[in-house]
Amino acid sequence: MHNLQSVFRATAGWCISLGTKIISVTPLATVTIQLASFTAQILLLLTFFLPLKILILLGSDSIPDYFPLYLKNIEKTHLIAGLSALTFLCYILYISSELIIFHLSKVGAEKLTNKSKKLNLFSNQKKISVQIYSKFNRGLSAGSFSLIALSILLYIYPLFFLAITIYLLLITLLTIKLFNISQSIRNLLTTHYTVALNTLAAIGFLIVFFFMVLNFLYYDPPKVFAALISLLLVRQALSRLTLMIQDVISLRTQHRQVNALFFYRQQFSTELNLPTNKIRNLLDESTRNIWLRDAINSFSPHHQVVKSSSWHQLGNPEIYAFEVTTHSTEPALESRFLVKLFSENISIAADQEAALMLAKPAIPSLKFFGHTEVEGLKCHIFVLDDFKKIERHTAQANALLTNKKLVSINPPEALVLKFGRSHLYLEQRLRLELFEQVRIIALPEQLYTIEKIIEKHSYIIELLSTLPRQIICLDLGPDTLLISENKDIRVSHWANWKMEPVGANWPITHLNELKNAVTEARTIRADFKEITSAAFKVCALAYTFERLCSRANYADAIALLPDLLEQLESNETSTLIRVDLP
Structure with missing residues (x-):
């Protein structure tokens, strides 16, 4: 972990290097943008200030005494008209300045990228380079404006300058400390730095405002006009200072892209998906067994002592799983657990798994022991018992067996409704546009089948919507399938589950096994009895077709359509026969 001072130094050095590079390559554009930005900020300040003065004049019988003498000599009506015209002119000039900044930002960014003489590094490179160049110039102009505003404040209201300077120094030191x-403060500032900066700026303005009030009540104050100008300057200075810091943070988080785009000898490198320092500390064996023990004991009725812990591969770089062996003395018992720790980036996956486990469907899962948090990271605990990973060569057969079990399980109605309110079902995703899209690239001999499918699209959607629902797991493989001594199969990871019509996610190379699975499930699920096996096969084929289209694998998707049409016609025939039977 780096302290904030070292972060400041590293960021300041990087910003100086970036600024030197940008100014050396695009001096004219950068200087013009700075002048236009400064002009725009002055004009924006005037557009706030002038309407206030106009309102004061409209509400008074004469020109107030604190107005400058050269303005008091003008007739009130003429002064109001003149200030109104000046306000309008300021708005026009402000908009013109912004347009100049926008145009020169595109020119400067293009010149910088051309100067580096590199291939395109990522999509939308031109747009990203303009955004980076604009952000740099905006931050630079905001910082310059803040410095100039505080310098003016030092001249017209020194005591006010002293107050705001002391506040900025104190709040900087306190933040570093x-x-x-x-x-917790570090996490808060890292995650919500925009809110924190805006809050500190608002507090600073409030403090110096009360300081001004006290100055006018008990000490020798400046003229009201100077005080009003000072208040506006402080407000704008704090606002621009906040904007500058936000832009610097934003640029620093993009430093790999910035370096690759604008620095001649810097190549683009993606950030390695490595654990954070906090996670590395938690994974270290010296500390790992301590939090594993505490997490398990938060749910165990008997105090557990960790005997050993070993890595459990799940195939996800941001989920850290361990097989943990514990023992308790009263009663003397040895237990095995599977403990999963989720990184902050995929906490949604932890929520997804917890939602399923807490609904308690009869799925082939390990017994859910509980969920907790370890230093702000979500942690799930399962009872492992004697389960161990399957042999890799048996993965396909055991995945098919697991899918067969899932077909027979009637999911809780509350879970079905909750999922339906959150996600689209297959019949909602299988839009007509998908079939029209593959028609464009189909061969002439394939068009007849596609046209027939398009004609039956509304029937397909109606059929899928009437099918019973089932839970599917998208993470069935040798890393997640477990087997016990008595050959019971369980799935160790349920973060990537969905609710779909029965037949979805079934491998289409094993459609006969789907028919057998449905036949067995009819004795368990009453909602299967009036549905043909062909309807479930339609679902399996339609689901695979939709997934292939989402991956732009159109050739394989089109190859499925004859089988889909055959199963549709088979289902229609079977349905008609049932209707005609006495």
Whole structure:
């Protein structure tokens, strides 16, 4: 973990290098943008200030005494008209300045990328380079404006300048101190820095405003006009200072893209998906067994002591799983658990798995022991018992067996409704546009089948919507399938589950096994009895077709359509026969 001072130094050095590069390559564009930005900010300040003065004049019988003498000599009506015209002119000039900034940002960014003489590094490169160049110039102009505004403040209201300077110094020192000693503060500032900066700026303005009030009540104050100008300057200076810091943080988070785009000898490198320092500390064996023990004991009725813990591969770089062996003395018992720790980036996956486990469907899962948090990271605990990973060569057969079990399980109605309110079902995703899209690239001999499918599209959607629902698991493989001593198969990971019509996610090379699975499930699920086996096969084929289209694998998707049409016609025939039977 780096302290905030070292982060400041590294960021300042990088910004100086970036600024030197940008100014050396695009001096004219950069200087013009800075002048236009400064002009725009002055004009924006005037557009706030002038309407206020106009309102004061409209509400008074004469020109107030604190107005400058050269303005008091003008007739009130003429002064109001003149200030209104000036306000309109300021708005026009402000918009013109912004257009100049926009145009020169495109020119400067293009010149920088051309200067680096590199291939296109990523999509939308031109747009990204313009955004980066604009962000740099905006931050630079915001910082320059803040410095100039505070310099003017020092001249017209020194005591006010002293107050705001002391506040900025104190809040900077306090932020550094809290960031370095408190993990929660560090997480808060890292995650919500925009809110934190805006809040600190608002607090600073409030403090100096009350300071001004006290100054006018108990000390020797400046003229009201100077105080009003000072208040506006402080407001704008704090706002621009906040904007500058936000832009610097934003640029720093994109430093790999920035370096690759604008620096001649810097190549583009993606960030390695490595654990954070906090996670590395938690994974270290010296600390791992401590939090594993505490997490398990938060749910165990008997105190558990960790004997050993070993890595359990799940195939996800941001989920850290361990097989943990524990023992308790009263009663003397040895237990095995599977403990999963989720990184902050995929906490949604933890929520997804927890939602399923807490609904308690009769799925082939390990017994869910509980979920907790370890230093802000979500942690799930399962009872492992004597389960171990399957042999890799048996993965396909055991995945098919698991899918067969899932077909027979009637999911809880509350879970079905909750999923339907959150996600689209297959019949909602299988839009007519998918079939029209593959028709464009189909061979002439394939068009007849596609046309027939398009004609039956509404029938397909109606059929899928009437099918019973089932839970499917998209993470069935040698890393997640477990087997016990008595050959019971369980799935160790359920973060990637969905609710679909029965038949979805069934491998289409094993459609006969789907028919057998449905036949067995009819004795368990009453909602299967009036549905043909062909209807479930339609679902399996339609689901695979939709997934292939989403991956732009149109050739394989089109190859499925004859089988889909055959099963549709088979289902229609079977349905008609049932209707005609007495």
